[in-house]
Amino acid sequence: MPLWTWTGLKAGKAATRWPTRGVDGQQGVVGMPRLDLKVCRSGCDACANSCPTGAIQMREREPVIDYGRCIVCQSCVEECPEGAMQSSYDWAFGVRSRTDLIWSTALESVDAKELGRRVARSQRRSLHIRHVDAGSCNACESEISALDNPFYNLHRLGIFFTPSPRFADLLMVTGPVTATMHAPLLATWEAMPEPRMVMASGTCAVSGAPMDAGYAGASGLESILPVDVWLPGCPPNPAALIHALLLLLERMPQYVAGGQYGAG
Amino acid sequence: MSTEMTIHPAERRSVNATELLAVAQDCLNSQMRFLMAWHDWEEGVCVVRYMLSRGQNPLFLWLEVRGSTTLPSLTALVPLLGWYEREMQDLGGLTFTGHPEPYPLVIHEGFSVSPPPLGAMVGHGQLRGAYSAPTMPEVQGDQVQDLYWGPVRADVVETGEFHFSYIGEAILHYHPRLFFKHRGMEARFAGQSAERAVYLAERVSGVGSVCHALAYCQAVESAWGIEVPIRAQLLRVIIAELERLYNHFHYFGLLAKTTTLKVGAANGFLLEERVKQLAGQLTGSRFLRSLLAVGGLRRDLAAEHLASTLEPIIDEGEAYLNRLQETATHLDRLMGTGILTKTAALDEGATGPVARASGLDRDLRRDHPYAAYAKLRFNVPVREKGDAMARSEVRAESLREAIALLVQASGRLKAGPVRADYRIPSGQQLGLGWAETPRGALMYVVRIRDGQLARVKIKSPSFSNWRVFPLTVHGTNMMDYAINEASFGLTIAGCDR
Numbered sequence: 032m033p034l035w036t037w038t039g040l041k042a043g044k045a046a047t048r049w050p051t052r053g054v055d056g057q058q059g060v061v062g063m064p065r066l067d068l069k070v071c072r073s074g075c076d077a078c079a080n081s082c083p084t085g086a087i088q089m090r091e092r093e094p095v096i097d098y099g100r101c102i103v104c105q106s107c108v109e110e111c112p113e114g115a116m117q118s119s120y121d122w123a124f125g126v127r128s129r130t131d132l133i134w135s136t137a138l139e140s141v142d143a144k145e146l147g148r149r150v151a152r153s154q155r156r157s158l159h160i161r162h163v164d165a166g167s168c169n170a171c172e173s174e175i176s177a178l179d180n181p182f183y184n185l186h187r188l189g190i191f192f193t194p195s196p197r198f199a200d201l202l203m204v205t206g207p208v209t210a211t212m213h214a215p216l217l218a219t220w221e222a223m224p225e226p227r228m229v230m231a232s233g234t235c236a237v238s239g240a241p242m243d244a245g246y247a248g249a250s251g252l253e254s255i256l257p258v259d260v261w262l263p264g265c266p267p268n269p270a271a272l273i274h275a276l277l278l279l280l281e282r283m284p285q286y287v288a289g290g291q292y293g294a295g
Numbered sequence: 296m297s298t299e300m301t302i303h304p305a306e307r308r309s310v311n312a313t314e315l316l317a318v319a320q321d322c323l324n325s326q327m328r329f330l331m332a333w334h335d336w337e338e339g340v341c342v343v344r345y346m347l348s349r350g351q352n353p354l355f356l357w358l359e360v361r362g363s364t365t366l367p368s369l370t371a372l373v374p375l376l377g378w379y380e381r382e383m384q385d386l387g388g389l390t391f392t393g394h395p396e397p398y399p400l401v402i403h404e405g406f407s408v409s410p411p412p413l414g415a416m417v418g419h420g421q422l423r424g425a426y427s428a429p430t431m432p433e434v435q436g437d438q439v440q441d442l443y444w445g446p447v448r449a450d451v452v453e454t455g456e457f458h459f460s461y462i463g464e465a466i467l468h469y470h471p472r473l474f475f476k477h478r479g480m481e482a483r484f485a486g487q488s489a490e491r492a493v494y495l496a497e498r499v500s501g502v503g504s505v506c507h508a509l510a511y512c513q514a515v516e517s518a519w520g521i522e523v524p525i526r527a528q529l530l531r532v533i534i535a536e537l538e539r540l541y542n543h544f545h546y547f548g549l550l551a552k553t554t555t556l557k558v559g560a561a562n563g564f565l566l567e568e569r570v571k572q573l574a575g576q577l578t579g580s581r582f583l584r585s586l587l588a589v590g591g592l593r594r595d596l597a598a599e600h601l602a603s604t605l606e607p608i609i610d611e612g613e614a615y616l617n618r619l620q621e622t623a624t625h626l627d628r629l630m631g632t633g634i635l636t637k638t639a640a641l642d643e644g645a646t647g648p649v650a651r652a653s654g655l656d657r658d659l660r661r662d663h664p665y666a667a668y669a670k671l672r673f674n675v676p677v678r679e680k681g682d683a684m685a686r687s688e689v690r691a692e693s694l695r696e697a698i699a700l701l702v703q704a705s706g707r708l709k710a711g712p713v714r715a716d717y718r719i720p721s722g723q724q725l726g727l728g729w730a731e732t733p734r735g736a737l738m739y740v741v742r743i744r745d746g747q748l749a750r751v752k753i754k755s756p757s758f759s760n761w762r763v764f765p766l767t768v769h770g771t772n773m774m775d776y777a778i779n780e781a782s783f784g785l786t787i788a789g790c791d792r
Contacts, residue, residue: 034618035558045565056572061579083494104494104585109593118579163447164454166476169788170501170582173545176451177571180548180564194449210422211403211475212454215446241498246412247422247479266501268581 046184050283055270056182062122063101063263064108065292066094066134071115081110084240098124098290099132100240102265121292125262125275126285129253132237132263134290154200154226155280156189161199161223165216166206166242166249170266171233175203177269190276196222201279202256207235207242207249220256228259228279232272237263304517304663304727305346305355312363319345319369322358326350328641329369331738332379333752334387336415341389345369345376346738353663355727364415368394375644378762386481388414398430401474401791412482422479429472434460439467446475453787461773469768473761476791484751489515489743490589490719492751496739497584499753500789502545505538506732507739507753508587513665514739515589518726519717526711527591528667532704533598534574534583535666535730536697541570542733543694544612546784547619550687553777554628562615569608577601591714601705609698616691629684633767633779636681645763646756647735648689649783653681659731671703683782690784693733719746732756734784755789 047053071094078094079087086100087107107116126132164172178185179192193199196219208216220227231237231252239250252258262275277283286292310318322329327347334343343366345358360366368391370377380391381400388411391397402408405427410418434441445456456472480499484492496511497504509531516523523531548563571581577596578586586592619625635645640653650657658675660668676692678685726741735756742750764783768776 034621035556038618039558039561042562056568057575058572059576059579060581061585083491102494102498103580105579106491106494162451164452164476166454166478167788168498168501169453169786170498170504172451172453173502174581177564177568179451180568181561182565182568192451196447206476207478209476209478210424211406211426211477212446214426215454215475219447241495242478242483245479245483246408246418246420247477247482265498265584266582268575 045181046187047182049270050273050277057120057122057268057270060120060122060268061103061105061118062120063098063103063124063292064105064116065119065121066096067115067117068093070113072113075112077110077112078107078116081106084234086240094134096134096290097132097238098134098287099129099237099261099263100234101263102234102241104265119292121286122264122268122271123274123286124264124267124271124292125260125278126287127260127278129237129258129261131285131288132261132290155282158190158201158276158280159193159199160190160201160203161193161196161219162203162205163212163216163219164205165212165236166209167233167235171205171235174266174269175205175232175272178272183269183273185273188273188277196220197224199223199227201228201230203230203232204236204252204256205232207239207251208255209247209249213249213255216255229256230260230262230275230279231258232262232275233267234263234265237261304353305357307357307359310358310360312360312366315358315360316367316369316372318358319372322347322356323372327356329373329376329644330355330736331752331754332376332383333740333754334383334389334413335742335750335752337742339415341415343383343389344740348662355663364388365390365392367392370395374642375759375762378758385411386413387411401477403427403472403474404429412479429458429470431458431470432468434468436462438462445472455787459773464772464774466768466771466773466776469765471761471765473787474791476788478792480792481751481753484748487748489741489746489748492748493587493589494585497582497587499792500755500757500786501582502542502786503538503732503734503737503755503789504582504584505534505587506730506737508584509535509666510728510730510737510739511741511751512587512589513728513730514726514741515728515743516726517728518724518741518743519589519720521590521715521717523591523666523715524712525667526595526708527713527715529704529708530592530596530598530713531587531666532668532671533596533601533701534578534586536700536704537570537574537577538583539697539733540694540701541567541574542784543690543697544570546690546733546781547615547687550629550778550781551619551625553781554625556622556625559619559622559625562618566608566612566615573604573608588714590717591712593714595713598705599708602702605698605701612694612698616694620691626684628775628778629687629782630682632683632775633771633782634680634682635763635767637679639766640681640763643763643766644759645735646759647732648686648693649760649763650735651676652678652685652689654679657736659729659736663729665729667704670707671700673700683779686782686784721745723749734786734789735759753792755792757786757790758792760785761790
């Protein structure tokens with residue numbers, strides 16, 4: 032055992048201090064594509080045709096993006112003849128209202144989006160999470176369990192995973208909610224004490240895409256549970272998860288409004 | 296018309312349902328091994344196919360039974376076919392007579408979907424139902440307790456329900472009930488453009504994104520006769536081995552966690568994180584997604600200097616593996632834990648490190664080379680004992696081999712195209728592709744008509760190894776269960792699909 036104690040001490044701290052300072056660990060990681068309407072050619076629908084999940088729809092000859100359906104595949108970026116769809120590093124896409132993931136040029140005021148329910152002060156510095164896999168591809172689990180690795184070290188932020196829903200403040204759901212997982216998910220929710228919160232983690236949990244059609248498909252949490260934070264991403268990276276958790280705890284601002292990054 | 300379809304990596308032989316048992320026995324007698332079975336409907340005619348490997352022969356053999364929806368079950372003869380036959384019963388509406396375990400598998404008891412989603416008719420039924428306990432062998436006796444653990448379990452884990460019958464510490468019987476995560480992936484491919492469906496393959500099992508996409512692309516390339524340029528083949532090796540690297544570091548982190556070696560677990564997970572961050576810097580995706588395409592890669596990667604970038608990870612990884620190897624408290628928990636015999640591994644269909652730890656010397660990268668593996672040198676580690684220790688030793692060796700492959704492949708990169716030019720042929724084609732994933736053999740079979748997918752079959756390594764795993768749990772004890780499960784390194788999404 033001294034061997035491990037010694038190597039552990041010698042290695043020193045591996046944890047980042049982000050978001051206070053330091054790096055988030057996501058250098059180079061591509062996020063949701065940005066749309067630059069100024070260079071978009073009217074009447075062209077290459078982006079909508081290229082999107083495998085139907086996240087881009089044409090409305091009045093202009094693309095309208097629902098980032099809640101985006102799986103970050105970058106097909107639209109490759110197909111757009113004008114370069115109006117651009118790759119970006121916008122992955123911190125956690126929002127408190129589902130509609131904020133949908134492209135809208137007429138931004139509502141940020142104040143209007145404040146949720147009526149505020150997070151209890153006691154939860155802001157000590158949050159316990161119960162995770163439920165409702166049919167994910169396991170990339171989300173891989174990133175969520177990475178939160179406990181020494182680099183992200185989630186405990187430093189006062190956030191913990193708990194095995195029992197009885198001790199949980201937040202239900203973190205991944206996957207589109209398959210038929211067989213519907214009842215166990217609701218049972219877990221019922222077992223949680225109030226006040227309780229829900230986070231839809233990953234594009235599947237937000238909208239079901241791309242697992243929504245078909246005999247075993249499902250469309251995420253929208254009609255199943257009251258969601259407090261929506262976080263699309265395929266999968267959302269650990270820093271995006273941390274941002275969404277701190278957004279929920281009112282410790283970080285929301286970056287996205289009306290589908291536009293930096294507008295929140 | 297369908298009989299004219301050619302497929303390059305396999306030889307096809309037609310068999311009557313009545314002579315199937317005898318033919319299967321002949322194949323076993325000549326040292327062939329069954330790999331998988333699946334069904335398809337070609338012009339409304341049911342075709343059941345069995346795939347076999349033939350020792351040194353690089354060509355796989357397909358046995359085809361055409362025109363029967365009721366077939367004799369081969370499970371008593373070839374136990375590893377048990378789950379494939381049950382899956383065809385659940386999803387295809389076929390019947391296998393004389394099946395020794397004739398229970399539902401993919402569609403849970405209490406749930407149904409009508410008509411069968413991979414049946415003769417295209418239906419639009421939805422999977423519906425309510426929870427009902429699975430059929431279990433009746434266990435009676437003094438102080439026998441039953442534990443249903445799951446589907447929502449402790450920690451951040453994938454969903455599954457595990458049933459234990461036990462007395463005190465001793466486990467009498469263990470049954471994993473999976474397929475809570477069944478998303479109907481095979482049906483999801485049907486009707487999609489074969490060129491574009493790579494994104495779906497990447498999302499069958501997230502931590503296997505590269506291998507799934509690679510096996511899928513290779514299946515389409517075999518169907519369309521596409522030659523992938525050499526630079527793309529080397530880059531495919533590089534991203535596949537990077538995937539192996541982070542999966543194996545995760546494996547050792549998790550294994551150390553189950554033996555309560557806290558610093559060892561933290562070390563493993565940190566190394567995994569560093570490989571994922573490197574993957575993000577190199578490709579824009581921590582899971583190396585959105586890179587593979589039919590014909591090669593979607594874009595070029597600057598991987599020439601990968602060996603020097605990897606150097607700190609290589610050094611620390613080697614020191615980490617050595618430290619684990621010197622920790623008696625860790626090794627004590629692995630030795631003799633969860634023994635899988637060579638016979639059971641062969642009969643029940645174990646694959647990957649699990650099979651190699653039980654003395655089965657098989658690796659698709661060497662036996663049926665794909666991408667650029669034929670041009671690279673690597674060893675395939677094999678152990679005989681079949682316990683958790685042997686499985687972790689095989690993984691450790693295979694991690695070192697992955698590093699050697701990364702260094703070799705990046706050193707051999709020369710400028711050149713990364714995507715082949717091709718035209719999508721009209722008509723109907725069959726294709727077969729495979730990859731040796733960190734967890735074992737993965738196979739994709741595709742049938743394409745005029746550029747659109749008509750049928751996709753996915754044989755995932757975890758589907759094979761989950762069938763084998765319970766054999767190492769019956770008659771063992773509760774204390775060892777978590778260690779044994781971690782030593783198998785299974786995923787559930789890959790199995791459930």
